[in-house]
Each structure stands twice: as structure tokens, then as C-alpha cells.
Amino acid sequence: MKKNIKSNVSWIGYIDWELDNFHGDDYSIINGSSQNAYLIEEEKTVLIDTIWDPHGEEFIENLKSEIDLKNIDYIVANHGEPDHSGALPLIMKEIPDTPIYCTANAVKSLKGQYHEDWNFKVVKTGDTLDIGNGKELIFVEMRMLHWPDSMATYLTKDNILFSNDAFGQHIAVAELFNDKADKCLLDKEAMKYFANILTPFAPFVTRKLEEIQGFNLPIDMIAPSHGVIWRENPGQIIEKYAKWADNYQEDQITIAYDSMWGGTEKLAHAIAKEIGELAPQTTVKIFNIAKKDKNEIMTEVFKSKAIAVGSPTVGNDVLSNVSGWLAFLKSLKFKNKKAAAFGCYGWSGESVKVIENWLKESGFEVIDSSLKVNWNPTDEDLQQAKEIAKGLVG
Numbered sequence: 001m002k003k004n005i006k007s008n009v010s011w012i013g014y015i016d017w018e019l020d021n022f023h024g025d026d027y028s029i030i031n032g033s034s035q036n037a038y039l040i041e042e043e044k045t046v047l048i049d050t051i052w053d054p055h056g057e058e059f060i061e062n063l064k065s066e067i068d069l070k071n072i073d074y075i076v077a078n079h080g081e082p083d084h085s086g087a088l089p090l091i092m093k094e095i096p097d098t099p100i101y102c103t104a105n106a107v108k109s110l111k112g113q114y115h116e117d118w119n120f121k122v123v124k125t126g127d128t129l130d131i132g133n134g135k136e137l138i139f140v141e142m143r144m145l146h147w148p149d150s151m152a153t154y155l156t157k158d159n160i161l162f163s164n165d166a167f168g169q170h171i172a173v174a175e176l177f178n179d180k181a182d183k184c185l186l187d188k189e190a191m192k193y194f195a196n197i198l199t200p201f202a203p204f205v206t207r208k209l210e211e212i213q214g215f216n217l218p219i220d221m222i223a224p225s226h227g228v229i230w231r232e233n234p235g236q237i238i239e240k241y242a243k244w245a246d247n248y249q250e251d252q253i254t255i256a257y258d259s260m261w262g263g264t265e266k267l268a269h270a271i272a273k274e275i276g277e278l279a280p281q282t283t284v285k286i287f288n289i290a291k292k293d294k295n296e297i298m299t300e301v302f303k304s305k306a307i308a309v310g311s312p313t314v315g316n317d318v319l320s321n322v323s324g325w326l327a328f329l330k331s332l333k334f335k336n337k338k339a340a341a342f343g344c345y346g347w348s349g350e351s352v353k354v355i356e357n358w359l360k361e362s363g364f365e366v367i368d369s370s371l372k373v374n375w376n377p378t379d380e381d382l383q384q385a386k387e388i389a390k391g392l393v394g
């Protein structure tokens with residue numbers, strides 16, 4: 001059923017309490033999620049986005065219980081990714097001539113995915129659409145936030161920014177609004193979303209926020225396509241994005257490793273202990289890459305000023321969980337962070353070099369010290385953790 005969010009605007013999405021993975025299995029969902037679509041019923045009726053096709057039939061039935069689909073004058077497709085466009089083919093079967101307002105890139109992505117030549121109306125930043133009763137929609141291209149086709153739509157007079165993925169979070173909140181959510185969870189999920197999805201596009205975020213602020217449009221509500229609607233102090237998430245996009249870091253060092261027989265694990269804990277002694281104010285967190293959720297660890301990396309990554313040498317390389325994790329790390333294009341490598345070895349001992357190379361290619365400032373230990377570390381070997389700790393703290 002639709003839920004009114006303001007004036008003649010309703011949420012008509014799907015709250016998914018059962019979802020446990022997203023983007024295939026590449027993004028862990030721990031606190032549920034939602035796909036948010038919106039219905040505006042002014043002189044013109046507008047549907048903003050749809051939802052993912054596994055729930056498409058239910059979405060259409062919901063819509064039909066609220067309105068006659070033939071009364072939809074315009075569809076706005078802010079983004080072509082299937083979690084927002086998945087139910088579009090079902091709707092278009094019933095109302096095939098309805099115009100779809102979207103960016104030129106969204107035409108490409110929608111045609112590419114659904115192989116249909118619908119009645120697309122290409123819009124650019126600043127284009128408007130009159131929806132009656134003195135209200136209009138203003139379109140804002142949001143290129144690379146996070147796809148080339150992404151767009152936001154602003155509703156005048158009600159001052160609602162339908163931001164699609166930007167400002168979203170994977171969290172299920174039945175009451176829909178940020179002031180009804182568990183604040184700690186919401187902050188954590190908003191940061192996880194930024195860290196794991198938007199970090200590579202941080203420079204675009206900065207420029208886009210400046211552009212949006214330059215429009216001087218009042219914003220009473222930010223209605224993204226996942227998670228809560230920012231109703232209470234909506235500016236807070238814009239301020240957070242501005243901070244997060246600006247080489248964000250806290251006084252934290254994260255140590256991530258995998259270990260075969262416990263030697264590299266001992267090194268991880270020795271480094272943590274030395275950091276604790278050198279800089280007791282610094283938060284130190286340790287994660288076994290093979291056992292802990294990679295998206296949660298990346299959120300901790302996002303918060304960190306420095307990281308240490310460890311693996312024993314296996315087959316002249318690193319453990320496969322570490323190489324997969326390092327590939328993901330590289331794709332996120334973190335900036336302004338120090339890093340170091342550590343690991344035990346029995347025979348050839350390449351892992352530290354392999355990790356350092358990954359870290360350099362990933363944009364980290366690799367410190368001069370590393371910690372490479374033959375066989376199981378002795379107390380004397382563990383003492384060498386002081387050097388790596390000094391480099392990371394300093």
C-alpha cells in the first residue's frame with residue numbers, strides 16, 4: 001500500500017527484511033533494505049522509479065489498488081539499475097505509451113537491459129516538467145553517483161529531492177523516516193553505503209554537492225531509493241557526504257589479515273599492541289579477512305588513517321581470500337591513507353612484496369617498514385612490530 005510522505009506524495013516501494021546480499025553477493029545486507037518508489041498525484045500523476053523485479057508483481061498490484069495505471073501521466077526513471085527499473089517492463093506492458101523521463105545514459109541502460117524502445121523523454125540538468133497545481137519537477141543529472149545514468153528529481157513547493165541511490169542506505173525501517181530509525185544503525189549503514197559504493201566517485205560527489213547547493217533550492221525532504229527518507233534535518237546527510245567525499249578519515253588504524261597456521265595472526269596482534277602503546281588515543285581494529293564481512297571491513301578502512309594488511313606466503317603469492325580482498329580494496333580508490341604489509345613465510349616469502357604492490361596500486365602511501373617473519377614468530381620477531389606501528393601512527 002502507498003504511504004503518504006508529504007502533501008500529495010506517497011511512498012510505494014518494497015521493504016525487504018529478508019534480503020541478505022545485494023549486487024549479486026558483493027554487498028552484505030545486515031539490517032534489511034528497501035527499494036523506494038514514489039507516486040506524485042497532482043493534476044498530473046507521476047511515478048518515480050519502480051522496484052526490483054522479484055517483487056514486481058506485488059508492486060504492480062499495490063499500484064493498481066491505489067490508482068488506475070492508465071492515470072499515470074509520466075514515469076521518471078532516475079536510474080536504470082534493476083533494483084529501480086526491474087518492474088518497468090511489467091508496467092510498460094500495461095501502459096506502453098507512457099513517457100519515461102530519464103537521462104540519455106538511462107535510455108542506453110534501459111534499452112540494453114530490457115531491449116524495448118519505450119517512449120523515452122531525455123532530460124538534462126535544469127530541465128523541468130510541469131505537473132500542475134503550480135508544481136514542477138526539476139531534473140538534476142547525477143552522473144557517476146553511482147552510474148553514468150543516475151539522476152535526481154526535485155519537486156517544487158513540496159521541496160522534496162528524490163535522490164535515487166545518493167543518500168541511500170541499506171536498512172529496513174517500516175516507518176520510512178530517519179527520525180524513526182535506530183540512529184546508530186542508520187549512521188553506520190549510510191557510511192557503509194558510501195564507503196562501499198560511492199568512494200570511487202568521491203570527486204564527483206564533491207562537485208555535485210556544490211552544484212546542488214548552487215541551485216539554492218530549499219530541501220525539506222530527501223527521498224532516496226533505498227532505506228529511510230531524510231525528514232528530520234535532511235541537511236545532515238548532505239553535510240556527511242561532503243565530509244566523506246573529502247578524503248575522510250578518523251583517528252583509527254585497521255589491521256586486516258588472513259593466516260594459515262596462526263603466525264601472521266600473531267603479527268597482526270603484535271602490531272595492534274604496539275600501536276596501542278604508542279598511540280593510546282588511536283582506535284585499533286583487527287579483522288580476519290577470511291572470516292569477517294568484507295563490506296564491514298571496508299567501512300572500517302574508510303574510517304582509517306592507516307591500514308596494515310597481512311598474509312603468509314602461499315605459492316609465491318598471498319592467500320586467495322587476501323588477493324580477492326585486495327582487488328576489492330583497489331577498486332574503491334581510497335586516498336590519503338598510509339599502509340603497511342606483514343606476513344610469515346616458510347620458504348620463498350613473497351607475500352609482503354605482493355601486498356605492498358597491491359597497496360601502492362590502490363593509492364595508499366606505503367610506509368618504509370614492513371614485517372616479514374620466517375616461520376613462527378619468536379618474541380624477538382614480535383618486537384619488530386614496533387617499527388611498523390611507528391610508521392603507521394606517525
Ligand code: FEO
Binds near residue numbers: 084226
Ligand atoms: Fe544503483 Fe540502487 O541501484
